[in-house]
Amino acid sequence: MGQKGKLQKFAEVTAFENCYEYAKELKGKWSSDVFKNNNPITVELACGKGEYTVGLATRFANRNFIGIDVKGNRIWQGAKYALENNLTNVAFHRLMIGNIEEYFAKDEIDEFWITFPDPQHAKERKRLTNPMFLNHYRKISKAGTTMNLKCDSTRFYTYTKEIIASQNLEILQDSDDIYAWDDIPEHLANIQTFYEKMWLKEGKKIKFLRYVL
Numbered sequence: 001m002g003q004k005g006k007l008q009k010f011a012e013v014t015a016f017e018n019c020y021e022y023a024k025e026l027k028g029k030w031s032s033d034v035f036k037n038n039n040p041i042t043v044e045l046a047c048g049k050g051e052y053t054v055g056l057a058t059r060f061a062n063r064n065f066i067g068i069d070v071k072g073n074r075i076w077q078g079a080k081y082a083l084e085n086n087l088t089n090v091a092f093h094r095l096m097i098g099n100i101e102e103y104f105a106k107d108e109i110d111e112f113w114i115t116f117p118d119p120q121h122a123k124e125r126k127r128l129t130n131p132m133f134l135n136h137y138r139k140i141s142k143a144g145t146t147m148n149l150k151c152d153s154t155r156f157y158t159y160t161k162e163i164i165a166s167q168n169l170e171i172l173q174d175s176d177d178i179y180a181w182d183d184i185p186e187h188l189a190n191i192q193t194f195y196e197k198m199w200l201k202e203g204k205k206i207k208f209l210r211y212v213l
């Protein structure tokens, strides 16, 4: 997809009824005003094209899903799929994750997913599982909220485990090679993102961590 396609997608996504941009007015109102039910809300952080947002929404109809990314042209793909398939439990929100508590209220979120984040080897402050980001997520989530991390980078996985240990957080699931895991959950095996497919082609092992925030 060339530059024109990117710009077209960027323009189109602002008109999609399931997409929101920097929507501070919805803080605390996602259940009542967007989903119009009280089902638990899962947020996919840095969702890119939103494969997990729509893939989980298809499998778990009694939950709501919000994909967040700063790049509107990437969100376009998941948002369009959700519209075409009448997935009413899906929304996308374009924003910078570092300010996330400006857009969601305390206790509003029940679960987080992060899939194949930029590993940010040189800049710890930008890593989406660093202590500063975890504190942002805690400000908008319920007690016991879980974080699901699926990634390719051994360094990012190891870094995240160090943070988990230093904060004494409970690990619920941990695999350094999910496709060698006998009881791999169906949604971990069968939803693959754009970046996952790319890394699999290069022979990388895919890691997974599920832990309590």
Ligand SMILES: C[S@@+](CC[C@H](N)C(=O)[O-])C[C@H]1O[C@@H](n2cnc3c(N)ncnc32)[C@H](O)[C@@H]1O
Binding pocket: 046, 047, 048, 049, 050, 068, 069, 070, 071, 074, 095, 096, 097, 098, 114, 115, 116, 117, 118, 193, 194, 195, 196
């Ligand atoms: C490597 S891509 C992964 C996308 C997708 N999860 C996948 O697996 O294909 C990382 C994504 O994170 C987004 N991103 C990185 N930092 C962000 C931030 N602080 N706020 C919002 N989006 C961010 C980028 O725009 C990009 O789409």
